[in-house]
Amino acid sequence: MPFDIVRAAHVELVVTDLARAREFYVDTLGLELTEQTADALYLRAYEERLHHSLVLREGPEPVMGHCSFRVAAAEDLALLAELFGSWECPVAWVEPDSDERGQGLALRVQDPLGFPVEFFHAMDKAECMLQRYDRYAGGHVRRFDHFNLYVPDAKVGYEHYRRLGFGLSEYIETDLTHRLAAAWLYRKQTVHDVALTSGRGPRLHHLAYTTANAGMILHLCDRLAAGGWVDAIERGPGRHGVSNAFYLYLRDPDGHRIELYEGDYYTGDPDHEPLRWSASDPRRRSLWGHDVSDRWYEEGTLVAHIDGSGPMALAEPVVDERVPVS
């Protein structure tokens, strides 16, 4: 691989009410506000050292503006532009500190799966708050970890990310037809940077932050319930079979889905073997046997086109994980 994608780095969400979004993400979850502009908030978590891992941008309808990967060197951007260009994907350059504050030159592509994906190398440093425990609030959110994308065909999505150099940590396969229903892919040494879920796509299923510990996820539930946000709790807390994460899924005021979790594992060894789950094994999505609502399998966030046009059209999934023979 001539280029080196380091990790999933941030997401830009379009929200319809910036003040309300701030109440949720800053006042309740406890993310740090690095910078606020007329139409956007730039947020980071306590452990992070870059300007932002979440951009909330005010707009007319809730979509994902883009999801973003950091690359190891500035030169990687040209190599990626060339690669996506060779696939005839729309490609655009974003000048430093222009559309996105604090960020250096960035490449945006509409990838072969239909997602608006950004690559960047340089970003302003921000104070690491890891040991500013006197500021800790909300759910003690530590670090942006991954995003999970709905794709009509997980196999196509999987092959795309393998071409970009991602490793496979875990996957779900239907029993009879051996079709890929979901896949977890990583660059950094955790379970994933990006996960692919079979479903109407391209859409964002969720973005995820790690937290300091499971106790803070329980406390966050209490805070949400007490603070009038009980409807934000969509699923959990519980344990995933896949990834071993102790999870909580929330829906923000615009319906964007956020996961808070702790407990995944190291994947950095060169011969790390992927773990297969059968789509008929109920432990895959809930180790503890909790029901997973259809809502969790069906609802998600539309994604923008990098040219600023309306949300991308959706295609129906070719596999339904809930129907093992699909």
Add this chain to the structure above:
Amino acid sequence: MPFDIVRAAHVELVVTDLARAREFYVDTLGLELTEQTADALYLRAYEERLHHSLVLREGPEPVMGHCSFRVAAAEDLALLAELFGSWECPVAWVEPDSDERGQGLALRVQDPLGFPVEFFHAMDKAECMLQRYDRYAGGHVRRFDHFNLYVPDAKVGYEHYRRLGFGLSEYIETDLTHRLAAAWLYRKQTVHDVALTSGRGPRLHHLAYTTANAGMILHLCDRLAAGGWVDAIERGPGRHGVSNAFYLYLRDPDGHRIELYEGDYYTGDPDHEPLRWSASDPRRRSLWGHDVSDRWYEEGTLVAHIDGSGPMALAEPVVDERVPVS
């Protein structure tokens, strides 16, 4: 009150397979086995100092043999016999260390609500394992706390326990008709020793043990899932609005419901005021807004007659908490 009921002390469950029950309660939950006889197991939790807080007795069908309260003095038993006799309740005396190992003279009554209830004062001491942390296993279960009973009319049940000197900590009332749907009553300085749930009764809804901390409840879920007991997880983990407990509900191999929880509060002040919840407030049963299945409102354990005859006949509830206008 001329007599003094100290607290809810234990339950006798009839189980159909003692070996299987032992795997669940001892090997998985981590209760200590004080004594085993041909047909019964006597169990206690780490903090406890008496011979048992749970009796598992093998029998042909799963019922609750009795639930039991400890009284402050031996003389209280005669006073209670007289009282229940005056209500024309069936009354029987159990000689020390006869039907129930390790226990002194006990009074059994079929109470006005139809439940087989035992009162005792004396019981053999057993080693307190609180600081035998090297033996801790399973869910780090600490102390028997309460039982929850299905009664057709919670108001009748409430009045009965008030006559026995119980305080009211919390209750659920229907909105329009102001009818009592559930009540939490205490003698010791916690939220409850006995709870009453509107439903077909007399039946046992569940018995409950406290655990060392919430983390061990999460770990117990993991142990259950890994050890082949995932179907034992019925509800939770989650937070009750009522009682503030962080709870997990399990079903043992015979379907008896067991709660493990931590987090209730002190009720020992003389003017402790009961907390009212509306039956239409979803936070009452789940502070975090989780659905409560009908199964949790409808399934339970039949109760025996103290004369050894078959389970008590059931009456339909007069209030349905799930129907706020009932």
Add this chain to the structure above:
Amino acid sequence: MPFDIVRAAHVELVVTDLARAREFYVDTLGLELTEQTADALYLRAYEERLHHSLVLREGPEPVMGHCSFRVAAAEDLALLAELFGSWECPVAWVEPDSDERGQGLALRVQDPLGFPVEFFHAMDKAECMLQRYDRYAGGHVRRFDHFNLYVPDAKVGYEHYRRLGFGLSEYIETDLTHRLAAAWLYRKQTVHDVALTSGRGPRLHHLAYTTANAGMILHLCDRLAAGGWVDAIERGPGRHGVSNAFYLYLRDPDGHRIELYEGDYYTGDPDHEPLRWSASDPRRRSLWGHDVSDRWYEEGTLVAHIDGSGPMALAEPVVDERVPVS
């Protein structure tokens, strides 16, 4: 016993800088401020339902103004006044809502051990914040639990509290001479309301609050370190052998010692047997074998006279727990 002491209820500490004390107790530990007057703060913890469990009163030197017990009925006050009067102790009545806001008629005595002790029955109710999790801050402090007093002769102190109806839960005895070095005594159903430590007295050793869980005690250490309060950490976190408490000892800006802890146990059974520890057993003060500094055995807070005169004179201890043959 014709009167009924319910529990240890609060302490009044004289502090030399009320603003600085507020930073420590409110902004850092997370106590709720019920009321502030020109010279005093009235604080409570999240679970509490009365106006205050701690009074911080500004004054020229840091002393304990008084420690306070709640009694079950207003009539108990006269009985206690008579009793302490019969012992020729100074006795004074405090009119409702006069010297101490929110409190009804109170009796203050200088007890036979030299401590300024208050008894009261009535106090204004305050909102219980137990489920106002959105307000939780600092160490998630839940409930005032006990105070620990230095007495020159623990046996004399023990006999005094036994006369007031206290039960003994645990005690430390020297090995060779079998002299009482420390005692834990309770009215409510926990390990203690008052503990007695051999030492120069009368002085306050510490007052103690329970917290939501051990994780919050760890987090409070982090908050203190990050917020410039690292010197406030005197001892711990660790586990006591005695009482099984997971503890943290802090020193406030005036040197008053505060314990935060979780993990004690139920003592409400009528035949609860006291647990004896040998003064030569290092696990008694630290189950994990941590050294206990001389500072922890020697430093404490002087106590006031109820007539407002200067701090009480001190007497030397007759037993030194650290010298097993003393």
Add this chain to the structure above:
Amino acid sequence: MPFDIVRAAHVELVVTDLARAREFYVDTLGLELTEQTADALYLRAYEERLHHSLVLREGPEPVMGHCSFRVAAAEDLALLAELFGSWECPVAWVEPDSDERGQGLALRVQDPLGFPVEFFHAMDKAECMLQRYDRYAGGHVRRFDHFNLYVPDAKVGYEHYRRLGFGLSEYIETDLTHRLAAAWLYRKQTVHDVALTSGRGPRLHHLAYTTANAGMILHLCDRLAAGGWVDAIERGPGRHGVSNAFYLYLRDPDGHRIELYEGDYYTGDPDHEPLRWSASDPRRRSLWGHDVSDRWYEEGTLVAHIDGSGPMALAEPVVDERVPVS
């Protein structure tokens, strides 16, 4: 860098009583036993997928046999042999599955710092027990993380590991003389794979495993105290300033020092900046201001020569971190 060291992978400790060592590591800490031979135990933690991360080998005196790094490819071994040979270091090859069970071809060198260091690529796979929660015991030990080495001159040690491609995450420097007192160096994306502590060397300071959460570290203290291992607790629990780890240091029956910890952070970004601590900042070694005993700075494990000869001779340190002007 033509070769690629993946991470610190294991340590071989020589113990004088294999049965006693097994009681400590397997029965008490909860490590999994992969294989036992006549003179050695091969252990791993729950998350691990290779045959062993700790070898305990019986021998006449307690030394570290070697510490070991995994490399990304088999070819890396020859490159490393050439490199260490060019430095005139003793070099030896260990045939697959010969001296060390389950391991492929390995290179052993006596490195320029005097340590017996092993490099390997291939090792037998072992079942990952991450979700075998029903087997979890002891301290829920999750993953081998790093070793910490005493070196007479931390600067020399630092330069050596930089030449091997390690990143620097944190370091301690004396104030006036700006001399390096300690350094934390990583290959995998955590704070460290190897740490260097100024002191008499070459010696092993400690090896470290991560645990599932802080609560299990507290519980392990309780288990150790209850099981007769209280003297094994040397330091902690507490929080390091450096690395942010919540730590516990134990001494095994032969005096080898083991750290259990949780809480470090991600270091995988290409421009990760090292964090400097002043040797006069007490928070560096204990964020909470705990004293660090001289024992912790002075005691350690001698290291073997790869030719099997006696322990390596020691040199005195050139910097004493405890003396800021050294």
